[in-house]
Amino acid sequence: MPSEEDKLSALSPRDRQVLKEISDGLTDPRKIAEKLGIKEVSVISSAEGLAEMGLIGLDKRVEEVYALTEEGARYAEIGLPERRILEIAGAGGVPISEIEDPALKVGIGWLKKKGWAAVEAGKIKPAGDAPPGKDEEILGALSFQGETSGSALDSEALKLLKGRGLVESRAQKSWSLEITDAGRSVFRKSVEKDVAGRCDSISHINQITPDMIKSGVWEGGYVSYKGSRYEVRPYDVALPAERIYPGKVHPYQRLLSRMREIMLEMGFSEIKGEVVQSSFWNFDALFQPQDHPAREMQDTFYLDSRAEIPDHSRVKEMHEHGGEVGSTGWGGTWDPEVARREVLRTHTTSVTIKYLADHPNPPVKAFSIDRVYRREAIDPTHTPEFEQLEGVIMDEGLSFANLLGVLREFYAKMGFEEVRFRPGYFPYTEPSVEPEVYIQGLGWVELGGAGVFRREVTAPFGIDHPVLAWGLGVGRLAMLRLGLKDLRLLYQSDIGWLRDVPTLSRM
Numbered sequence: 001m002p003s004e005e006d007k008l009s010a011l012s013p014r015d016r017q018v019l020k021e022i023s024d025g026l027t028d029p030r031k032i033a034e035k036l037g038i039k040e041v042s043v044i045s046s047a048e049g050l051a052e053m054g055l056i057g058l059d060k061r062v063e064e065v066y067a068l069t070e071e072g073a074r075y076a077e078i079g080l081p082e083r084r085i086l087e088i089a090g091a092g093g094v095p096i097s098e099i100e101d102p103a104l105k106v107g108i109g110w111l112k113k114k115g116w117a118a119v120e121a122g123k124i125k126p127a128g129d130a131p132p133g134k135d136e137e138i139l140g141a142l143s144f145q146g147e148t149s150g151s152a153l154d155s156e157a158l159k160l161l162k163g164r165g166l167v168e169s170r171a172q173k174s175w176s177l178e179i180t181d182a183g184r185s186v187f188r189k190s191v192e193k194d195v196a197g198r199c200d201s202i203s204h205i206n207q208i209t210p211d212m213i214k215s216g217v218w219e220g221g222y223v224s225y226k227g228s229r230y231e232v233r234p235y236d237v238a239l240p241a242e243r244i245y246p247g248k249v250h251p252y253q254r255l256l257s258r259m260r261e262i263m264l265e266m267g268f269s270e271i272k273g274e275v276v277q278s279s280f281w282n283f284d285a286l287f288q289p290q291d292h293p294a295r296e297m298q299d300t301f302y303l304d305s306r307a308e309i310p311d312h313s314r315v316k317e318m319h320e321h322g323g324e325v326g327s328t329g330w331g332g333t334w335d336p337e338v339a340r341r342e343v344l345r346t347h348t349t350s351v352t353i354k355y356l357a358d359h360p361n362p363p364v365k366a367f368s369i370d371r372v373y374r375r376e377a378i379d380p381t382h383t384p385e386f387e388q389l390e391g392v393i394m395d396e397g398l399s400f401a402n403l404l405g406v407l408r409e410f411y412a413k414m415g416f417e418e419v420r421f422r423p424g425y426f427p428y429t430e431p432s433v434e435p436e437v438y439i440q441g442l443g444w445v446e447l448g449g450a451g452v453f454r455r456e457v458t459a460p461f462g463i464d465h466p467v468l469a470w471g472l473g474v475g476r477l478a479m480l481r482l483g484l485k486d487l488r489l490l491y492q493s494d495i496g497w498l499r500d501v502p503t504l505s506r507m
């Protein structure tokens with residue numbers, strides 16, 4: 001005879017769970033399976049093992065369960081034929097000849113058999129009270145509660161109904177589980193072994209203490225505790241762990257750093273410019289006419305202040321008459337007072353043109369990543385301040401094709417393999433393009449503007465070599481890279497979405 005200890009160690013964790021539920025009073029394997037979130041067959045196989053060891057009693061019963069046939073279900077609704085004839089007959093009775101429907105006619109025999117009516121001179125005469133019979137009760141019960149054990153129903157009436165084809169039955173196995181004294185004792189033992197929460201219900205140590213490590217008692221995967229030997233519970237690496245939220249660099253900042261890195265890798269140097277610029281550098285130097293709509297108050301943040309502007313005679317000449325480069329200029333009068341008005345820069349091109357004016361000799365290869373300001377209504381894709389990445393290259397013999405090549409390389413480094421160029425328009429470049437990248441699920445997305453500076457821009461500053469220039473909205477790119485639907489999230493301190501951005505992603 002195996003000892004309790006032996007039985008205990010023969011039990012699997014599943015067996016122990018099942019034993020616990022049975023000891024708690026659950027008898028139905030289906031209910032136990034539901035409670036433990038496992039399959040009923042698993043409970044039954046555990047139960048069979050437990051029963052074999054004598055830890056539980058297992059009562060396998062087969063019982064008949066009954067249900068309505070289709071016809072029975074109909075009668076449950078409209079009444080048995082004999083009941084319906086009674087209703088037609090009323091107190092005064094009805095001639096048999098008037099009961100024509102064959103489905104009703106079968107009721108006549110039952111009327112007589114149940115003593116509900118007599119048939120005299122071809123007429124059905126009700127015999128007074130006809131209280132609901134057991135058969136009718138069963139029809140009602142089965143239609144209400146569905147399949148029902150025969151033990152709960154009147155057997156005579158059931159037999160009749162079965163004979164009439166109104167109910168049918170089938171054999172159903174049902175198991176009832178009950179703990180035995182031996183089972184109770186083994187279960188108690190398993191609970192005792194749950195020492196101070198350090199072991200689970202049977203024979204595992206869940207936690208190795210510093211003492212155990214020091215003394216080395218855990219080596220080999222076993223620990224002795226109060227005279228018993230416990231297995232060290234193996235790690236379950238599949239258990240869900242608590243999420244941790246380490247500090248990390250803001251993903252937008254990371255994206256900006258990555259862009260900076262790419263530009264440096266491509267041999268550009270970073271330049272910085274002022275947030276507040278004169279209209280001169282923001283517009284005029286870029287050959288943007290003084291009546292250009294982008295200069296309007298509704299697009300640009302103007303300050304009340306006026307700036308010093310450099311010697312501007314050549315810029316004035318260019319705007320008015322086209323200077324010496326064969327241009328016609330914009331005509332009209334160029335007003336230096338308009339050029340002195342200060343603005344929050346609307347694009348970083350103001351920074352690069354100023355830099356070029358200061359460095360008119362080749363080669364120049366510079367970039368700037370900085371904030372710009374436009375009077376935009378705030379919505380999911382527009383904010384009045386946002387970042388732009390701006391690049392310029394000036395050198396002898398550069399061509400439009402070089403520009404496209406540089407852009408292609410930059411976008412490829414940012415992770416956009418498919419790039420195309422659509423013709424664009426900017427007052428300061430010719431030709432001008434709008435680069436677009438292909439995004440799975442979005443299609444072609446415009447990602448900035450680019451072009452070769454016009455002579456009207458470069459000549460007044462003594463820049464005599466081609467300038468390739470491009471600007472790019474960084475927020476747009478961040479949305480795509482970070483999968484955001486709302487640009488405003490980039491500027492909110494709400495940590496919700498930030499927590500879900502992978503820490504190590506290089507973006």
Ligand SMILES: N[C@@H](Cc1ccccc1)C(=O)O
Pocket residue numbers: 346347348349426429448449450451469470471472
């Ligand atoms: N400044 C333009 C972009 C651009 C830069 C340089 C050349 C051409 C276009 C913009 O803000 O959209």
